[in-house]
Amino acid sequence: MTASPALSDQELAAIRSDFPVLGRRGEDGRPLVYLDSGATSQRPRVVMDAMRDFAENHNAAVHRGAHTLAGEATEAFEDARAAVARFVGASPGELVFASGTTGAMNLLTAALGAASEGRGQGLGRRFAILPGERIVVTQAEHHSNLVPWQELAARTGAELAWLRVGADGRLRLDDLPAVINSRTRLLAFTHASNVTGAITDVGAVVAAARQIGALTVLDAAQSAPHLAVDLAALGVDFAAFSAHKMLGPNGIGALYGRAELLEALPPGFTGGSMVEIVTMREATFLPPPNRFEAGTQAVTEAIGWAAAVGYLAHLGMGRVEAHERALTARLLSGLAELPGVRVLGPAEAAGRLGAVSVDLDGVHPHDAGQYLDAQGIAVRVGHHCAQPVHRALGVHSSTRASLGLYNTAAEVDRFVAALGQVRDYFGAGL
Amino acid sequence: MSSLDAMYQELILDHARHPHGKGLAPTFDGESFQVNPTCGDRIRVRVSLGDPAVGRAAGGDLAVGWPVVADLTWDGQGCSISQASASMMGDLVRGKDLSEAAALGEAFGELMRSRGRGIDPDLADRLGDAVALEGVSRYPMRIKCALLGWMALKDAVARAATGDASPARIPEGI
Ligand SMILES: Cc1ncc(COP(=O)(O)O)c(C=O)c1O
Helix, strand or coil, X not given: CCCCCCCCHHHHHHHHHCCHHHHCECCCCCECEECECCCCCCCCHHHHHHHHHHHXXXXXXXXXXXXXXXXXXXXXXXXXXXXXXXXXCCCHHHEEEECCHHHHHXXXXXXXXXXXXXXXXXXXXXXXXXXXXXXXXXXXXXHHHCHHHHHHHHHHCCEEEEECECCCCCECHHHHHHHCCCCXXXXXXXXXXXXXXXXXXXXXXXXXXXXXCCEEEEECCCCCCCCCCCHHHHCCCEEEEEHXXXXXXXXXXXEEECHHHHHHCXXXXXXXXXXXXXXXXXXXXXXXXXXXXXXXXXXXXHHHHHHHHHHHHHHCHHHHHHHXXXXXXXXXXXXXXXXXXXXXXXXXXXXXXXXXXXEECCCCHHHHHHHHHHCCEECEEECCCCHHHHHHXXXXXXXXXXXXXXXXHHHHHHHHHHHHHHHHHCCCCC | CCHHHHXXXXXXXXHHHCCCCECCCCCCCEEEXXXXXXXXXXXXXXXXXXXXXXXXXXXXXXXXXXXXXXXXXXXXXXXXXXXXXXXXXXXXXXXXXXXXXXXXXXXXXXXHCCCCCCCCHHHHHHCHHHHHXXXXXXXXXXXXXXXXXXXXXXXXXXXXXXXXXXCCCCCCCC
C-alpha cells in the first residue's frame, strides 16, 4: 500500500469546522485543545444531524410491528449495521451491536460461559472451556478486555496466562511459545494499547493461535478510530470496538465474529427480539446477528455511528492515519526535549498510535492534568482503565495526550510547551 | 490569584512535599484502605484510640466521654491534594475525641461541597491548615482526592469500634 498524504492545512480547517465543540474556549479564554480522543472522540455535525433526523422523522421499534415507521426504522438500523460492518471489512451478519467494547466483551464471555455450561447443543461444544484449559490475555489490556476473561476463567476453572509488556511498551511476542500450549483455547489481545499506543503485530498472534486451534479475540477499540482495519484480512475470530471513540455516539459498539463461529455460538444474553419460538419451558433462537441482540437496541445511536463511519470513510483512513502519525512524531520529538518527562511506550511514531502517556518526575498526573486544564488543554490522567500495564512499566498512573484526526500541529506545540512548565509549577526537581 | 493558584497554595504544596504522619505505626486499633477509582490512588490510615479525655472539656462532666484519637498514621500514593489533605487531617484530629473528629470530618466535607462560596467562619477556624484546601471545592473532579484520607479515617474508626481492625484482602501482584 502506498502511503496516503497527510491532510493539508485547508482540509484540516474544514474538518475542524465540522466539530462544534472545538469552538469551545478554555478557562484562560484560549481555544480548547482537546487531547483526550483516546477516552472519547468529539462528534462532527453530521452525526448529530443523522440522529436528530431519525428521532424527528423515523423513530420506531425495529424488527417488530408492520407500520411504515417501523419499516423505515428497521431499514435504517440494518443499513447502519451494513455501513459499520463494511468499514471494518466484515459482512453485516458478522456484526452484532452491543453497548460498547466492554459490552461486546461481556456478550462474548457470557456466550462462551453458556457454551461451557453445555448450552448450544452439539455446535456449541467447540466453544466449551474446560477446567485446566487456558485463556491467554496480555499485560497491555484495558480492564475491559481483561476482567471479563478473569471472570470467565473463574467460572470455567480455566487458567489465565498472559503475554508481558516490555520496557519499550510493546507486547513481548517472544512470550508466545511459553503461554501457548495444547490446552490454550483462546487469546484475547488488544490491537493498540490505550496507554502506550503500541500497535500489536496481529498476524504473529493469529498465526501462533492457529497452530493450536485457539480462538483469537481482538480489542479494536483504539485501532478502529485511527487505522484502516480489515478484520477479515487480519484473520481474527472475534473483535470488539466502540462508536464513541470513532466520532460516533456513546452507548453503542459491536462484537464482530466470523460468520461460521457466530452460527455455532449460543447466546449469553437472552430475552426479547432474539428468539423464534417460545413456550413455557424453552425457546429457539434466531440466527446471528439477532441471536445476540437481546432486548431493544440503541437504534438512534446505530444511525449516528453509521454517519460517523461515513465521515471517516469519506476522508479515508489512510489519510487519517498519515495525519495522526505526523502529529505523533511531532509530539514525541517535543516530549523528548523536556527534562523529567518519560514517555511510556515506543519513542518513535512508527508502529504506534497517537495515544501518548507520560510519567512526569516528581509530579502526580492529577496535578499535571489540573495545570494543563487551566491552560485550556484537556488530557486524561490516571490509570486509563489499564492498571497492569502501568505496573509493568513501573508507574502507578500517567498523564495521557491522545490525538484525533482534528488535532493540529499548533495544538501539539501548545501541549508540549505547557507540559514543559508543569514540573516547575509544582517545584519538582528543584 | 487564579483558581489554579488558589487550589495549589504554598501551604498545600508544603504539606504534600513534607507530609506529617506519613509512615504506618505498627500497632493500631483500626485501619482502612481506600482507593480513588478515578486515578487508582490509594491510602491506608491507621488509628490508635486512647481513653476518654477525662476533664478536658472545660468544666465538663468528667465521668463520660469519647475515646481520643491517640495517634493517626497513614501511607499512600496520591496527588498533592490527597497527600496534603491526609497530612492536615492527621494534624487536626490527633488528640481530639471521636465526636470532635467526626464533626471536623463533617465540616471538611461541607467545605469541599461549598463550590468556592466559603463556609461559616467559625467552622472554617476549626479546620486549621485544612481550610487552605477550600480552593479544591471549585474543582468537582478533585474533591474525591481531598476526601480520600477522611473517608479512610471514618472507616478506620468504625473498624476500631467493631473490633474488625483490618480491611478486606487487597489484591497484590503485577
Ligand atoms: C483499548 C480499549 N479497550 C476497551 C475500551 C473500552 O471501551 P468502552 O468503554 O467503550 O466499552 C477502551 C476505552 O475505554 C480502550 O481504550
